[in-house]
Amino acid sequence: MADNTIINVKDVHKTFVSEAKQSLWDRFRGKTHEVKRVEVLKGVNLEVAQSETVVILGSSGSGKSTLLRCINKLETIDAGRIYVHGHMIGYREQNGALVAERASVTAKKRTDVGMVFQHFNLFLNKTALGNVMAPLRDIKNLSAADARIKAVHHLEMVGLGDKLDNYPSKLSGGQKQRVAIARALAMEPAVMLFDEPTSALDPELVGEVLAVIKRIAQAGTTMVIVTHEMQFAREIATRIVVMDQGLIVEEGPPETIFTNPQHDKTRALLSRSQTSPQASES
Amino acid sequence: MDFITDTLAVFPSLIGAVPIVLQLAAGAMILALVLGLLVALARISQFKVLRAIAVFYVEVIRGTPLLVQLVYIFFVLPSIGIAIDPIPAGILGLGLNYAAYLSEVFRSAILSVESGQTEAALSLGYTPTKALWKVVIPQSFVVSLGPIGNYFIAMVKDTALTSVIAVTEILKTANILNSQTFQTTEIYTAAAILYLMLSLPLSRIVVLLERKARSRG
Numbered sequence: 001m002a003d004n005t006i007i008n009v010k011d012v013h014k015t016f017v018s019e020a021k022q023s024l025w026d027r028f029r030g031k032t033h034e035v036k037r038v039e040v041l042k043g044v045n046l047e048v049a050q051s052e053t054v055v056i057l058g059s060s061g062s063g064k065s066t067l068l069r070c071i072n073k074l075e076t077i078d079a080g081r082i083y084v085h086g087h088m089i090g091y092r093e094q095n096g097a098l099v100a101e102r103a104s105v106t107a108k109k110r111t112d113v114g115m116v117f118q119h120f121n122l123f124l125n126k127t128a129l130g131n132v133m134a135p136l137r138d139i140k141n142l143s144a145a146d147a148r149i150k151a152v153h154h155l156e157m158v159g160l161g162d163k164l165d166n167y168p169s170k171l172s173g174g175q176k177q178r179v180a181i182a183r184a185l186a187m188e189p190a191v192m193l194f195d196e197p198t199s200a201l202d203p204e205l206v207g208e209v210l211a212v213i214k215r216i217a218q219a220g221t222t223m224v225i226v227t228h229e230m231q232f233a234r235e236i237a238t239r240i241v242v243m244d245q246g247l248i249v250e251e252g253p254p255e256t257i258f259t260n261p262q263h264d265k266t267r268a269l270l271s272r273s274q275t276s277p278q279a280s281e282s
Numbered sequence: 283m284d285f286i287t288d289t290l291a292v293f294p295s296l297i298g299a300v301p302i303v304l305q306l307a308a309g310a311m312i313l314a315l316v317l318g319l320l321v322a323l324a325r326i327s328q329f330k331v332l333r334a335i336a337v338f339y340v341e342v343i344r345g346t347p348l349l350v351q352l353v354y355i356f357f358v359l360p361s362i363g364i365a366i367d368p369i370p371a372g373i374l375g376l377g378l379n380y381a382a383y384l385s386e387v388f389r390s391a392i393l394s395v396e397s398g399q400t401e402a403a404l405s406l407g408y409t410p411t412k413a414l415w416k417v418v419i420p421q422s423f424v425v426s427l428g429p430i431g432n433y434f435i436a437m438v439k440d441t442a443l444t445s446v447i448a449v450t451e452i453l454k455t456a457n458i459l460n461s462q463t464f465q466t467t468e469i470y471t472a473a474a475i476l477y478l479m480l481s482l483p484l485s486r487i488v489v490l491l492e493r494k495a496r497s498r499g
């Protein structure tokens with residue numbers, strides 16, 4: 001592991017276990033409890049170095065979101081290790097087994113990882129400024145004045161200097177997502193994770209968000225981005241990672257992936273996007 | 283004309299009970315808010331025992347009449363050595379009762395705050411507890427404002443029940459007057475109007491509060 005490794009995912013396995021809905025009649029007959037298991041990550045390895053922009057591609061259900069959420073310990077894992085900045089997140093090792101660590105310890109480590117969600121997840125009772133200030137006050141313990149200066153700075157950076165006092169209900173989708181980006185970025189995380197940041201947006205609002213993300217990448221922020229925007233992926237990525245059915249099946253620099261894809265799945269993804277109306281536009 | 287002037291003449295004697303009604307309602311509401319929130323938190327906690335205790339509490343309270351609860355506190359508890367004065371007993375009874383109902387209001391309000399916001403808070407470094415207190419609960423209070431206000435109005439009216447445990451609130455005062463003057467119609471009409479004069483402005487305030495809260499969300 002090189003010194004400048006920010007994220008190190010080693011052989012991570014994740015299975016979702018859900019209890020199938022059982023009718024009263026089934027239970028009455030003493031039918032055994034049905035448990036549904038879906039193995040979503042089947043041994044994923046991924047290293048992300050400082051200043052890299054890694055874009056994860058993959059068809060729906062391939063496990064992209066789950067992988068990002070595991071890096072932030074929003075999901076538990078069954079096996080493997082995830083290190084952020086050299087620290088294992090969510091667990092400690094005891095006799096070679098994973099033991100969940102205290103919530104407050106995980107919380108501290110999470111400040112190293114910023115996350116932007118598909119559905120923005122803004123605090124609805126706070127203005128744009130309030131959203132960005134809240135974690136600076138609550139987690140970083142900045143004074144109101146300092147938090148305000150910092151929050152305003154980051155909101156201006158995403159082009160929302162004139163929307164400070166708007167509540168989320170008075171912002172467009174693109175503006176909401178830019179507030180979410182400012183909120184995460186203001187915490188100065190070591191890495192930013194984006195889970196389909198534009199797929200809940202009207203097409204005409206996608207550009208403004210992508211432009212902001214691009215600007216952050218150019219400033220040297222380490223990022224992992226899940227997206228279906230192929231053109232954007234090609235422009236912004238320093239490395240492309242292709243996932244299929246819970247595994248990374250191909251990775252490499254964007255030029256190689258886009259011009260000379262090796263894996264069938266990658267070819268399928270690329271050809272599908274080339275025939276989609278959005279890609280043919282550009 | 284006589285009826286109206288006679289009814290109006292009753293008011294000065296009843297007005298003195300209004301501070302007691304407000305004292306009962308305010309005290310009981312504070313108790314109900316605090317306890318209701320605790321019960322709601324217990325009901326969504328990860329500890330089975332806490333959840334069970336909370337469910338038991340809510341079911342027992344909702345399954346028995348408030349009047350019986352008041353009588354129990356005032357007349358039965360002394361037999362096991364817990365004697366409480368009428369007004370504190372009234373506050374306790376009303377508070378314990380409304381806590382059960384408010385806990386349901388809080389619980390559904392907490393669950394109605396999108397789980398995405400909690401996840402966002404966690405990803406920013408909030409602990410689950412901090413996310414609950416800083417992100418979820420403030421919003422559930424806003425969502426609960428209307429129902430809380432309506433329960434408060436109901437509580438003001440329910441203070442009348444404490445007349446059976448010797449609290450000299452409006453109804454009890456009316457009863458005493460009635461036994462002296464036998465102007466039954468005038469006295470109870472005045473009492474009813476007095477309750478209306480308390481609850482109507484309160485309803486108005488609740489509507490305004492709700493409108494204000496909604497305009498922000």
Ligand SMILES: Nc1ncnc2c1ncn2[C@@H]1O[C@H](COP(=O)(O)OP(=O)(O)OP(=O)(O)O)[C@@H](O)[C@H]1O
Pocket residue numbers: 016017018038040058059060061062063064065066067
């Ligand atoms: N909480 C859950 N419980 C059960 N199964 C889940 C859960 N979350 C995700 N899954 C399943 O895990 C698989 C991978 O989901 P994931 O969200 O990681 O896919 P994805 O690659 O992000 O797909 P998309 O492009 O649609 O967002 C899917 O089959 C999904 O149904």
Ligand SMILES: [Mg+2]
Pocket residue numbers: 064065066195196
């Ligand atoms: Mg996804």
